[in-house]
Amino acid sequence: MAARILHRLRHALAGEGGREEREHGGSEAEDCPESSELEDDTEGLSTRLSGTLSFTSHEEEEDEGEEGAEEELGEPPQPTGTAAGAEDGGRCWGGQSGRSAPGCPKHCWGAPKCGSAPERGGGSLLTRQLQELWRRSRGSLAPQRLLFEVTSASVVSERSSKYVLYTIYLIRSGQFDKAPAAIARRYSDFERLNRCLRCRFACDMAGVAFPRKRLRRNFTAETIAKRSRAFEQFLSHLHSIAEIRRSPEFLEFFFLQDLRAAQRLTCTGMYREALATWANAYQLQDRLGVCSSGRFLLTLAGLAVCHQELDQLGEAHGCCEQALELLEAQGSHPLLGPFLQAHVHLAWKVGKDKRRSEARLQDLWEAGLPLQQQPTLKEYLIKEPLE
Missing domain, CATH: 3.30.1520.10 (Phox-like domain)
Structure with missing residues (x-):
């Protein structure tokens, strides 16, 4: 069956020359073995069909993702204008069915209309439509779990x-x-x-x-x-x-053990081991969506201290900035003073702007907060009990 289709396609694409050849040498073609037909025409057929459905944009994805998007969205979109669907006027979709419309003398591989020569814009139009379909399908994915x-x-x-x-x-x-x-x-x-x-x-x-x-x-x-x-x-x-x-019992099942271990390692001066444990506790709280709790601020304090002790001042400064963003809306918090003082010191070390933190410290001092008695982040970690 495949050999006959290829045989007919070869003569259809040959045009008038194909008709003459069929009239004079049809019997010879039928006498040829099927293997010879496949060998003779496979390369030419691949050349004519190559690139019709290929993606060339930077959003190219793997085959599995493309197939999944098509299955979810059902039938492919019908093209507009000159490349309308196969049901009107016998127009064909890039040779997906492998047959011509009734009464059509040629196989229309990607041509906008049966009986006309293939146009180069047809494949590009189909590609653009599939790309747009893929972009829309990516935007409508299920929410993260x-x-x-x-x-x-x-x-x-x-x-x-x-x-x-x-x-x-x-x-x-x-x-x-x-x-x-x-x-x-x-x-x-x-x-x-x-x-x-x-x-x-x-x-x-x-x-x-x-x-x-x-x-x-x-x-x-x-x-x-x-x-x-x-x-x-x-x-x-x-x-x-x-x-x-959202319950403390469920949340602390995941990260309380890490926080206790990290605090113990920090207090004993094992900063590299403590840093890895603080970092895992940070990731756990991030996954669980509790990045504004008191435990998370304590985690940022532990990360800042360990980074500073390991001479990773840029990372320590970043942890202080993240903590101060979380503390922005809070009028007072036990960690606000220690984070502001650490941020001013680290900003001076790494050459970052520290004026805002200095202004906030000035406001705290004017409000009556004894800044000289405020513990450092490291002292706070040592004194803070984790129940």
Whole structure:
């Protein structure tokens, strides 16, 4: 069947010369084997059809994305003007069907009208329409969701206990996460969270499933795999309930352990290790959407201190600026004075403008705040208890 189509197409494109050849040598063409027809005409056919549906703009995406956009949006858009759809007047869509319209003597591969020669603008018009369709489909994607994925599970043996430690990544759907946030939790941590939430949100938690305890076979690969999937579904279900995902119990399950560990490392002078822990706590709070809380300001203070101690003054200055933007609307906060003083000092070091912070410090002094008694960011981190 394919050989016959190619054979007819070859003679249709040949025009009048093709008709004469068909009249005088039709029987010879039919006698030729199918393989020879494919070998003779495949290269020419590829040359004529190449580039019709290719994307040339900077927004080129992978094939999977293009196919997904077409499936979601249904039928391709009908072209306007001279390139109208196949249903009026027998016009063809870039050879998608592989057949000509009834009564059409030629196959119209990308031509705007059957019976006329292919025009170079037809392929460009179709390409532009597909590009526009792709741009519109990208703008109407589903909103981002937070995904919870257990990426690994390891059996930990200590002196008096043995448990499985699950590593969970928090991933934003719909985009590439350059700095993913991760936590490591054991079954008892999940069980404690489940118990606290059921005490406070009994109605909301009624439909939330939690994996049961087992008396044995807790360390088999099958049990660990089933629990991994169950924990993913458990966290996703909790995050889908607005009241629960905003609760301190749910939020601090993710980042309170990191904050405590980072504070302990900072107080003992292990700034490089503390910096990595503060940074992960920052990413966790960012994913969970709590970048205006007191815990987040404490995280920025920890990042600023560690960057400064590691002589990364530009990064420390950036953390202070971000904190001061969050504190802009607040008249007073225990961290406002320490952040302003650190910002003035770092701005002087890196050659940035410090006049606004100096003016705000002056306002605080005139309001009666004893600036000399204000702790530094490092002192505040040491004294601030994390319950």
